[in-house]
Amino acid sequence: MKKILTLLTILIATTLFLSACGDEKEPTADTTPTESQDNTGEDSATEEPVEDTEKGTDSTQEDDSNTGEDSATSKNDLNINTKDQLDLKIGDTGKFDTTIGQFEITLDNAKLITDGLDGEVSQLDDLILLDITIKNTSGKTMLLEEILQSTVVKDDLESTGTSNGAEYFDSVEELKGEIADGEEISGQFITDVYESEEYYLAQESGAIAAGTTNQVIWTIPVSEIQ
Structure with a gap:
């Protein structure tokens, strides 16, 4: 009878230990991808519009300079x-x-x-x-x-x-x-x-x-x- 009680006690303790370990691992698995995705979204949102704006300014300046060079010949x-x-x-x-x-x-x-x-x-x-x-x-x-x-x-x-x-x-x-x-x-x-x-x-x-x-x-x- 004592052996049976001892085995039951060991099984209950093992079950509780495994449950505790499982609860601690799940939050880590859920939060790590979320933080990575947030960082990636912030970087793309801040960098790409700046590059587009700079390119647009450069092309406008080039167009203005070309217009000045292509003047038609006049009598003067x-x-x-x-x-x-x-x-x-x-x-x-x-x-x-x-x-x-x-x-x-x-x-x-x-x-x-x-x-x-x-x-x-x-x-x-x-x-x-x-x-x-x-x-x-x-x-x-x-x-x-x-x-x-x-x-x-x-x-x-x-x-x-x-x-x-x-x-x-x-x-x-x-x-x-x-x-x-x-x-x-x-x-x-x-x-x-x-x-x-x-x-x-x-x-x-x-x-x-x-x-x-x-x-x-x-x-x-x-x-x-x-």
Whole structure:
């Protein structure tokens, strides 16, 4: 009987000891992962927004600097400062400011030729012959061919226009060669034109778009042409 009581006492004590050990281990297993998760959440919440904000600031500054560098070329960048003159008539003088130099052109007279000249006929409808005077104001010697290279006659300001063809006519006083600073030289400009109520002596649209010259336009009504 004593042995049975002793065994029961030992079993009860062992059971109580094991229960006590089990209760102490469970809280440790529950709290350790929770603390690790809390720390991980706090780190990601504080660090990631700061990095995003810094990146956004840097990209904004780079965009601003690029915008400043991509500026378009203007007339002032090419030192073209003389104002456009868009309403000149026969007898008026136009002042040119170009990348090759400064000069003046006076339209002295205009003549419409309908039946050809020197055995040459117009490839369009008529020929227009202009008497002009060129004055070099650039401070250096220039070539007359370069001065007139972008000058055209148009029957419509939106059209391309036709350039000087004086070299193809024996009786036309061609403007060619050098012109010294301050020198004035008179000559003639001839080209093909369509039949129209008025014509315009002007600069090529491409030269204006490129900003290599200011625009100077003479309006030539047919009623004022000889």
